[in-house]
Amino acid sequence: MQMLTVREMVQRSGWPEGRIRRLIAGRKLRHVKLDGLVLLPENAVEEFVQTNMIEPEATHAAL
Numbered sequence: 001m002q003m004l005t006v007r008e009m010v011q012r013s014g015w016p017e018g019r020i021r022r023l024i025a026g027r028k029l030r031h032v033k034l035d036g037l038v039l040l041p042e043n044a045v046e047e048f049v050q051t052n053m054i055e056p057e058a059t060h061a062a063l
Contacts, residue, residue, distance in 0.1 A: 001041050001042070002041070002042045003032070003039040003040065003041060003042070004039065004040050004041075004042055004044075005037070005038070005039060005040075006020055006021060006024070006038055006040070009040050009044065009045065012042070012045075013045040015045065020040075020045075023048065024038060024040075028048060029044045029045070029047075029048055030044045030047065031044065
């Protein structure tokens, strides 16, 4: 499993650094802290999106 720093995740995902850091602080993104360094699995943002995806409700055809 490849691990990325916050800045590497920002570059890869295109998400703002503040958003990534808020999600980490809120324990919404998988990560590990090693001696003050925060590392995220390369698929952390993808996992977050998949987990939080809201599917559209089925619409009923008008009669």
